[in-house]
Amino acid sequence: xxxxxxxxxxxxxxxxxxxxxxxxxxxxxxxxxxxxxxxxxxxxxxxxxxxxxxxxxxxxxxxxxxxxxxxxxxxxxxxxxxxxxxxxxxxxxxxxxxxxxxxxxxxxxxxxxxxxxxxxxxxxxxxxxxxxxxxxxxxxxxxxxxxxxxxxxxxx
Numbered sequence: 439x440x441x442x443x444x445x446x447x448x449x450x451x452x453x454x455x456x457x458x459x460x461x462x463x464x465x466x467x468x469x470x471x472x473x474x475x476x477x478x479x480x481x482x483x484x485x486x487x488x489x490x491x492x493x494x495x496x497x498x499x500x501x502x503x504x505x506x507x508x509x510x511x512x513x514x515x516x517x518x519x520x521x522x523x524x525x526x527x528x529x530x531x532x533x534x535x536x537x538x539x540x541x542x543x544x545x546x547x548x549x550x551x552x553x554x555x556x557x558x559x560x561x562x563x564x565x566x567x568x569x570x571x572x573x574x575x576x577x578x579x580x581x582x583x584x585x586x587x588x589x590x591x592x593x594x
Contacts, residue, residue: 447507452500458525459496462532463489469536477593482586495576499525502562502572511565520561524554541591548584555580 473485499521506517528551535544555577563570 444508448501448504451504451507452497455500455503455525456493456496458529459492462529463492466532466536469539470532472539473536476590479586479589479593482589491579495579498572499576502569505566505569505572506562509565509569513561513564517558517561517565520554520558524551524558527551527554535587541587541594545584545587545591548580548587552577552580552584 470485503518503521506514506521511517527547531544531547531551534540534547555573559570559573559577562573
């Protein structure tokens with residue numbers, strides 16, 4: 439039997455996640471153009487792909503967080519705290535990379551984010567497997583972004 443979805447908390451959860459990305463994008467929009475002039479590895483995707491992918495990922499992250507918020511789980515508060523922490527670290531990465539142009543620090547920062555994502559997915563899995571699975575594309579993308587950040591740091 440399907441459970442009735444509470445639309446307001448779902449939308450708030452998506453807006454928190456998506457809003458975090460939008461605000462980071464607004465803060466860094468003047469510096470993102472500099473990305474085109476950087477030396478990048480051959481596997482670097484075109485710049486237009488990043489906002490598209492991140493938009494999808496932020497929506498999935500919001501849905502995932504909603505599922506945890508709605509779950510009855512002893513680990514729920516810890517899982518949501520990890521979610522909030524990784525979202526904050528995620529928010530600061532583009533500022534470090536694009537605005538401050540601290541590529542080595544951005545690499546170290548994204549490594550910390552990668553570890554937090556693993557911890558969050560593990561914590562989510564204990565509460566709601568679907569919520570954890572919805573984070574897998576985010577983990578894969580950040581893994582790719584970590585390799586790309588390392589390459590940019592080395593090449594620049």
